[in-house]
Amino acid sequence: MSPAPRVFVTGVTGYLGGHTVMRIIEKHPEWIIVALVRNVNQRNTILARWPKIEVVLGDLDSKELLIEEGKKADVVVQIASSDHIPGVLALIEGLSQKKPAPGRLIHVSGTGMLNDVSNGFGQPSEKVYHDIADVVEITSLPIENHVHRDVDIAVLEGNKKYSVPTAILSPPMIHGVGKGPIKTRSIQIPFLIDAILKHGKGFQVLEGQNMWNSLHIDDAASAFILLVEEALKPNGGNAQWGSDGYYFAEAGEFKWGDVSKAITNSLLAQGAIKNEDVDKLTVEQASALHPWAPLLWGGNCRARADRLHALGWKAAGPDMFETLPSMVAEEVKNFGAQSNTTTFGK
Numbered sequence: 087m088s089p090a091p092r093v094f095v096t097g098v099t100g101y102l103g104g105h106t107v108m109r110i111i112e113k114h115p116e117w118i119i120v121a122l123v124r125n126v127n128q129r130n131t132i133l134a135r136w137p138k139i140e141v142v143l144g145d146l147d148s149k150e151l152l153i154e155e156g157k158k159a160d161v162v163v164q165i166a167s168s169d170h171i172p173g174v175l176a177l178i179e180g181l182s183q184k185k186p187a188p189g190r191l192i193h194v195s196g197t198g199m200l201n202d203v204s205n206g207f208g209q210p211s212e213k214v215y216h217d218i219a220d221v222v223e224i225t226s227l228p229i230e231n232h233v234h235r236d237v238d239i240a241v242l243e244g245n246k247k248y249s250v251p252t253a254i255l256s257p258p259m260i261h262g263v264g265k266g267p268i269k270t271r272s273i274q275i276p277f278l279i280d281a282i283l284k285h286g287k288g289f290q291v292l293e294g295q296n297m298w299n300s301l302h303i304d305d306a307a308s309a310f311i312l313l314v315e316e317a318l319k320p321n322g323g324n325a326q327w328g329s330d331g332y333y334f335a336e337a338g339e340f341k342w343g344d345v346s347k348a349i350t351n352s353l354l355a356q357g358a359i360k361n362e363d364v365d366k367l368t369v370e371q372a373s374a375l376h377p378w379a380p381l382l383w384g385g386n387c388r389a390r391a392d393r394l395h396a397l398g399w400k401a402a403g404p405d406m407f408e409t410l411p412s413m414v415a416e417e418v419k420n421f422g423a424q425s426n427t428t429t430f431g432k
């Protein structure tokens with residue numbers, strides 16, 4: 087009998103990583119999960135929830151530790167950060183030393199890297215990126231004005247230098263309250279709810295006609311799991327790796343103005359604000375509420391998950407307008423007590 091696959095995961099304390107590990111454990115209790123956490127408190131919380139997983143102490147700057155863990159892993163799922171080059175390079179170096187063959191890396195990026203404001207903030211753009219047809223264009227976008235691109239480039243360079251099969255999974259705006267052990271809050275919608283509460287009233291960036299894709303947290307988890315399953319098959323299964331290994335995951339599109347309106351209505355219904363108006367803020371005014379407002383809520387990031395669909399993946403989670411009231415309730419409950427920093431803002 088072949089030994090149980092060993093999967094090393096970063097970001098288990100986070101929203102996306104914590105939820106994904108939960109779904110992995112449910113679906114694949116036979117896998118050995120090893121998780122990176124920064125400190126003993128986090129370790130205790132994780133082990134209280136999942137006594138059977140292995141936990142190692144360190145962070146994405148713990149080069150020697152990441153090389154050692156990479157060396158032992160069949161698959162590394164890097165979900166802690168889309169913005170940490172030394173971490174992914176150390177993991178790739180470690181995976182290259184796995185015997186008898188290198189292990190595989192699945193790295194989280196994000197469709198924020200597509201940011202398109204060619205028609206101005208708050209305006210729609212026509213450009214839609216298909217991850218099969220446009221893979222060369224997607225993996226050639228400049229670093230300037232495109233978050234995460236520096237790390238995506240480093241991953242592909244690492245793939246070539248070390249002959250380690252890599253896949254980059256690039257989710258869009260993920261919604262829904264997570265069920266992981268520590269952080270359960272996503273980024274863009276919670277930060278927008280928080281900013282609206284700070285503003286005391288609904289707002290959108292200018293006309294609010296700009297578009298993004300959405301994805302329920304369960305569907306984000308299922309996309310990662312599918313890629314790990316493929317990674318564990320001989321020769322990486324039917325998935326593509328390296329320069330073609332770029333995957334979007336998405337479940338349809340929305341306009342940010344519609345989200346602002348829905349949040350405003352929900353906050354009004356929950357008694358957290360007093361009227362239903364939605365202000366049209368300039369980029370400068372929105373940036374005063376969050377420094378990354380132009381990227382978070384003001385541009386277009388339009389992607390199509392053709393590559394995952396070709397592997398049989400389907401989004402099955404609820405629509406974002408269904409999950410929104412629960413996200414609003416969480417933000418109202420925790421208003422002022424949470425950090426609104428991003429990995430690309432550090």
Ligand SMILES: NC(=O)c1ccc[n+]([C@@H]2O[C@H](COP(=O)([O-])OP(=O)(O)OC[C@H]3O[C@@H](n4cnc5c(N)ncnc54)[C@H](OP(=O)(O)O)[C@@H]3O)[C@@H](O)[C@H]2O)c1
Nearest residue numbers: 097099100101102145146166167168196257259260269429
């Ligand atoms: N949520 C989304 O909608 C979305 C969509 C696309 C892409 N992404 C990207 O996916 C990544 C994870 O997102 P998330 O929403 O899960 O964020 P999150 O809730 O903040 O989770 C990230 C987790 O990774 C850990 N982490 C971050 N940097 C680390 C480092 N240098 N060393 C060790 N641990 C580190 C953090 O630990 P501590 O708590 O100890 O800092 C945190 O628990 C981010 O880079 C994000 O930009 C997210």
